[in-house]
Amino acid sequence: MRQRPSFWYAAPAFAFFALFAALPMVLVVLLSFTSWDGLGTPQPNGVDNWARLADDGQARDAVGRTAILMVVSWLVQTPIALLIGVWAAGRQRTRAVLSSIFFLPLLLSTAAIALLWQVMLDPNFGVTQSIGGWLGDVQFLGNPSIVLYTVAFVITWQYVPFHTLLYQGAARAIPQTLYEAATIDGAGRVRQFFHITLPQLRYTVITSSILMIVGSLTTFDTVLILTNGGPGAASRIAPLHMYITGFSGFEMGYASTMAVLLVVVGTGLSLLVMRVTGFRSMTSQQEGA
């Protein structure tokens, strides 16, 4: 037995993870019951933050915007990523070349993407202005009733390649024999897509959807740079509201409460998606009824 690795081989990794990732997760829950300005010592204040959150109109609006952004970006990203992913799974040369171009946005940092689109959508000197026509008249970032959809578009541009990559990998793993059998049976391409490809990709759809759901509840870097939540608060989604409350408003305790809520909602929605789609009953037969 002595020749097998002991616990100590894993201990440093566990300890490191515990200190800088797991402990913060515990601390954020504790901080949600304190008042802290970021400088002094956090002061316990019971459930004050939670009571305040239940009654906070600004936070409620931010959650509403998050819901819109989540639904819109899921509805836009999923079909695009699915279609292009399945297409890119083909081994033809053109497809290989084109998909290597599709994945280019993956190389750009969030900061690069947000700045690029901000410049392009600038109402005075941007690309939309130069292209002209109706595009030039739309205030993509300045109109409060449009800005959230602009954000959804930029997020789509940023993340579709990642989800495409997931679908491409999964589509390549579908056994060719399924398609051959379907062709012999006379099934057309559309039927094959809906009766073979889509069912075979259902777990990828679920994985990709969960990543999008958790992502829209927690990610705020793109919006921070692109609009900083503006104009007014028109694009201040919940995670950005959390960041601004904590690091600009110095209400770190209250911001922690929002963070906890976002994680709870994200985990809850993910579990709900898995339950509704039967994801778990496949991986674990004992679970659920």
Place this chain on the structure above:
Amino acid sequence: MKRNWPAGASALVWLVLVVGPLYFMVAASLRGRADYLTSSPLKPPEDPTLDNYRTVLDGGFGGYLFNNVVVTAATVAIVVLLGVPAAYAVARSPSKLVQRGFTLLLAGLAIPAQATIIPVYLLITRLNLYDSLTAIILPTAAFALPVATLVLTNSLRDVPKELYEAQTIDGASAFGVLRYLVLPLARPAIVTVVVYTALNAWNGFLFPLVLTQSQSSRVLTLGLWNFQGQFGTNVPALLAAVTLSVMPIFVVYLIGRRYLLSGLTAGFGK
């Protein structure tokens, strides 16, 4: 699969949407300021100039780049040095404690880093590390560890038991097995982990944003954001900075596309 028209058509539209902005970015970065304001963004620059790149390099880009390299290298080093032995232990150790720790580590996959920025800020200030590169490195590495260990463990579990046992019979210690069997066999997984970790560290924005402040500890992503204020309406210079920041990764993409893509979906793909 042969022809697939709806997907082919969307692929074409998507191609324009992807290439358009990137073309605009590079083309505009080669224009003079006046040229940028007057000519169509879609035409190639008539009088290409590298002045914007000079402006960027004179504006502190080198320092940001250096910080980025330090942060990325250190993060990758920590993740590989801790992750490989941990994965070896998870795959081979008889210890129950290791398996339990691994389960906890995997639970970490579900923790969004964004939700922990406040307590991470608390920890880093208490450790007197605020506004240093170390402040960025530690949490970035910690949040990369779950995926890294998972990918490495999966690859080591695929190694047939007999290979480990043969080594042990030959008298190799646990460390010897790690050195002469695990390291070579896990090499593809290590490459994936390196790429995944390096990309996260290179493009990281959140931890630098909340954990650093001064010019001297500013990384590339924050530097870009800072350029926006510094350059004001000098859009070509800003786009030159953005283009420069993408270049290193673009070069890696040209050399090893397969590795880069496998690193991107590490932990999620099959």
